[in-house]
Amino acid sequence: MFGPLVCKPGSSRNNKTGPWRTELRPKFLKKACIACNMCLVVCPESCITGQGKNNYDFDPDFCKGCGSCAAVCPKKDIEMVKEDSI
């Protein structure tokens, strides 16, 4: 009876939220990054990956364009740019 109510762990990844972005997306400049990890820590979509300097990036399939990563980057190495400018 309960079988159909049990969902597969992490299956929300089927639900691509990238199209939620209305105007801006982040651009990881990869010039001054010190690998502090803060962008990854704050991203509400768990969609930033990276390890080591100038290696961090985001997944456009899930990013909602909130701008938190750019706001928190101590090196201003992330910029919010117009969606169609990349």
Place this chain on the structure above:
Amino acid sequence: MSKTLFNSGHTACAGCGQSMAARLVIDAAGPNTIIVNNTGCLEVFSTKYPETSWGVPFIHSLFENAAAVASGVESAIKYLGKADEINIIAQAGDGGTADIGLQALSGMLERGHNILYVCYDNEAYMNTGVQRSGLTPFDTNTTTSPVGSISSGNLRPKKPVPEIANAHGIPYVATASAGFPQDLQRKVKKAISIKGPKYIQVHVPCPLGWRHETNLTINVAKLAVETGLYPLIEYENCIISARRQITPKPVEEYLKVQGRFKHLLKKPEEIKKIQDIADNNIKKYGLKVEQQQISPSA
């Protein structure tokens, strides 16, 4: 994707502080955890049937009873002889905690269950459209504490839920903030290492209900702490063991970036009342940097 137990594809609003904090909490707790979640934004945006964002077992209870359901889960796990291997987290919003779920929470604390209760405090009933709760701050504009010619918003200050939890004589109580992610994760790890009931209340900005820009979530959370309006405190065995000390900023800095407080900006007498709340916190908890600390900073 970074390795996390809270996955992409959830349906929280862009910049949601609760979704940030929820990931930090579960990743600090680790995979051997069972979550019981009250109704509210977090439950709704993370479990859009037939999908789930969680990488751990997750039970949705009712709006009011995560603490009671978690108590049952804990008892069952004890009976199975697995109490030492599995963490149990009961979690809820501020409405689910301070109002309708307070009785269930009190029972859980009183009975001494080995559970971490996490309250995500976004200071109103957000899932149903920004109604005030017992944790809504004084003078906040919500849909049930509207601003008008004779009203400056919510009439009452925040209910002291951390103190209420502490009064149950439980071993660990803390306040935390999405603006201080490492501090939040440290507190979760510490809580889990302690046996018995634990209560952590996390301040989580809500861009929709607080009406601030989505990229300001971390900033707004930090300002709440740095003005003294949201003191970060830890109690161990009912005594304050640590607090985050601040060089206090004026409360306007916090108020002016949020639409829910916009009506106050032309009312210096109301801002003064809110500054008094901050000043009282600073005095009561010894938040100012010069003052001597009891133990290492939070």
